[in-house]
Amino acid sequence: MSTQTLTSPPTQGAKVRRRGLPTWFGAWEISLLVLVVLVTVMASISTPYFATGSNFAITAGGVIGLALMVIPMTLLMIAGEIDLSIASVFGLTGVVFGLCIEGGIPLPVSIVIGLVLGAVAGFINGWLTVAFGLPSLVVTVGTLGLYRGIAYILLESRSISALPVEFTTFSQANIYGTYIPYTFVLFVLMAVFAAVVLHRGAFGRKTFAVGSSAVVSRYSGIPVRRIKITLFCLSGTVAALAGMLYAGYVSSARANNGTGLELSVIAIVLIGGVSMFGGKGSFAGVTLSLVLVTVLTSWMNLGFLPTNVQNTVIGVLMIAAVVVPVVAKKISDSRPLRA
Amino acid sequence: MTESIAVTGHEATATPLVSVAGVSKRFGGVIAIKRTDITLYPGEVHALLGENGAGKSTLVNILAGIVQPDAGTLTVNGDTITIHNPHAARALGISVVHQHPVVFPDLTVAENIMFAAAPPRTSLHTLDWKAVQANSIRAMERLQVKLDPRELVQNLSAADQQLLEIVKALSDDTALLILDEPTAALSKHEVDHLMEVIRRLKSQGVAILFVGHRLDEVFELADRVTVSRDGTTIISGPAAEFTPESVVTHLVGRTLESVFPKEDVELGDVHLEVRDFTRKGAYENVNFTVRKGEILGLAGLVGAGRTEISRGIFGLDPVDSGEVLIGGKPVRIVGPGDAMKHKIAYVPEDRTREGAVLEQSISFNLSLAVLDTLSSFGLVKSKSDRELSADYIKRLGVRTSGPEQLISALSGGNQQKVVLGKWLATNPEILILDDPTKGVDVGAKSEVYKIVGRMAQAGLAIILISNELEELLSVSDRVITFYRGAQGREFTERPFDSETVLASMTGQH
Secondary structure: OOOOOOOOOOOOOOOOOOOOOOOOOOHHHHHHHHHHHHHHHHHHHHOOOOOOHHHHHHHHHHHHHHHHHHHHHHHHHHOOOOOOOHHHHHHHHHHHHHHHHHOOOOHHHHHHHHHHHHHHHHHHHHHHHHHOOOOHHHHHHHHHHHHHHHHHHHHOOOEEOOOOHHHHHHHHOEOOOOOOEHHHHHHHHHHHHHHHHHHHEHHHHHHHHHHHOHHHHHHOOOOHHHHHHHHHHHHHHHHHHHHHHHHHHOOOEEOOOOOOHHHHHHHHHHHOOOOOOOOOOOHHHHHHHHHHHHHHHHHHHHOOOOHHHHHHHHHHHHHHHHHHHHHHHHHHHHOOOOO | OOOOOOOOOOOOOOOOOEEEEEEEEEEOOEEEEEEEEEEEOOOOEEEEEOOOOOOHHHHHHHHOOOOOOOEEEEEEOOEEEOOOOHHHHHHOOEEEEOOOOOOOOOOEHHHHHHOOOOOOEOOOOOEOHHHHHHHHHHHHHHOOOOOOOOOEHHHOOHHHHHHHHHHHHOOOOOOEEEEEOOOOOOOHHHHHHHHHHHHHHHHOOOEEEEEEOOOHHHHHHOOEEEEEEOOEEEEEEEHHHOOHHHHHHHHHOOOHHHHOOOOOOOOOOEEEEEEEEEEOOOEEEEEEEEEOOOEEEEEEOOOOOHHHHHHHHOOOOOOOEEEEEEOOEEEOOOOHHHHHHOOEEEEOOOHHHHHOOOOOEHHHHHHHHHHHHHEEOOEEOHHHHHHHHHHHHHHOOOOOOOOOOEHHHOOHHHHHHHHHHHHHOOOOOEEEEEOOOOOOOHHHHHHHHHHHHHHHHOOOEEEEEOOOHHHHHHHOOEEEEEEOOEEEEEEOOOOOOHHHHHHHHOOOO
């Protein structure tokens, strides 16, 4: 165990530390790691196209929008909230970004406008949730429709393809001489930062506290509302970034970009072991879950399995992720108490 | 002290209605009761007294058929029997009124009474509303309880809900009525009414088992008293043979002074002052001061406004008018964060809901209120974090397998020590304790108050709220009473007279 480094185990994790396992890498994470290795080996054996640099580049580049949004969703769900509107923010900011470019606004300013728009969209979600004490599930089902609706009003069924070449290059290209997309590097940097904040930072520990018990947190002087609004803003901002990068990746800003993506994001977070009810989860688990789902999807793509079959497989995985811990807990609870 | 049980005072000729002999029950590794004996005669009021964890509820649940004993015998009307379920208990004439009213708040009085038995039907098998109404009036008349059958139960006072519970519990063939802590939330006047009802039942030959720990009304009413401690009956005898002092000694197994020691503390300057504190509907015109090193006890019944006042000081609820002064200067507190900036700490009433994050570890809970001071550049310093946990676990004597143990795995007393530790880590100057020993066994109570005593010696200004009057009077330097949101009398001279304090907190001046 490498103590005193940023990756040393936090003391606050949701589980009891057993047999030297750090709290952010428990039984669930090990199961996921085993699955990832298993699926990767099987995919590599079954098709020669899987374990190739170009497949990595294509897969990593294609999944980046989803992967980015997994980061804030993990924090938000650990805090006991959810944001169903991310894919709509993703679509809307792509559209607004496209319109800005079309209207001749310089690229950096357009990017900033997109990010601010995402932050505002997230703030509205957070404010409605906190100020009226509403379930975020309900609030963001509403804004899911609202934000997507605005995207359609702005662009209708048009698409904007004339995006600046430096932007589409960043979204699509790999680092020179490698198969690593620029966006992948961006994701890794953001994920590492988020993992450190969540598992080592005061903010992360407050996030766990808010998700475990908002009442105790408030009584302990933790600014529960501010933390929740911050996380919603983060969720909106990252969805905006993902939406713009995706528009660049496909060279097309359309109102229907990313429709339904929120469900994939939530599925990955749940498969990663984050509790539906907040207070439990680890970034390692979610990252492994993201890798697992991506590898499975890539394998199924190479095997030319239809999307419906792919969705079925992911659905089964997600149900397993929700059911297995409950069953495991029942089994361990039914053991007789020791004196 | 002798562990043998002295049963005296009843004529050998009377046949016991219910007799419990050598009953034991364990839950997992925890022994709830062991070798418990109690005998109940028709037409007697029998008081079963014990601290939290003495095994009272387990005994009640055995008699109610909810729990089955592991050993021992139950005799009802001379027959040794097993009470398999609550229905069987009711068939034997045993009715139980549980501590917290189990009523349907959105239904009327008559509907609530209806559900106690099979609802009457018309010939068309629809509900016979006339009969529902008439039955409820008849049931209430038996006890001379006058409630409007059409009133929604949520509009009733706590006392009336309690009476409704008794009406529901009683049937025509009730032989034994068990009342579990029936007076905990009642005012003096309401208790008097309840006592009248109990007297009436007694004259009808019903045996009444009165379970509780408040002593005053017991001596007014009980024929016999049984005291249990740590799951065993300690002594049983006619009420006349007991005094309040002797009961307390039996309850806790030692004298009050040894359980709640009072440290000698040199009092400092006035540190906290509350002026004209008002929140409509909760409390009005509250004025008091607390000096450094002083423990100010707030006495009152549940609902007297004491918790609301402390929530107001800590910024959890808005205050309509009035101000808080610290060190003579008015301060503005609109949230717990502000209160903490002014070095106020608040150990809330409901430990499991408000005090501790149950699904997290001890160290997580201990650091919760000081995360920012434990961090540099937003990252929690793991060394300081570990030292903090180790330090408070040691200083407060938390019995645990280690700082990473889940707090939910600890006993109530040890959980409360962690919650206290969380606040002591903030280096407070003002400490508000709201019922800090609720649901905690006697040993842990004593430890909690020893910690509080050390804090007073360290110069903290302490406000203590407790529903256990004996405790409050033992550890406080000064006591102020509250009744229905109004400030009552102030008692400054130790030792306090519990009779006078009780009279004041029940609205009699």
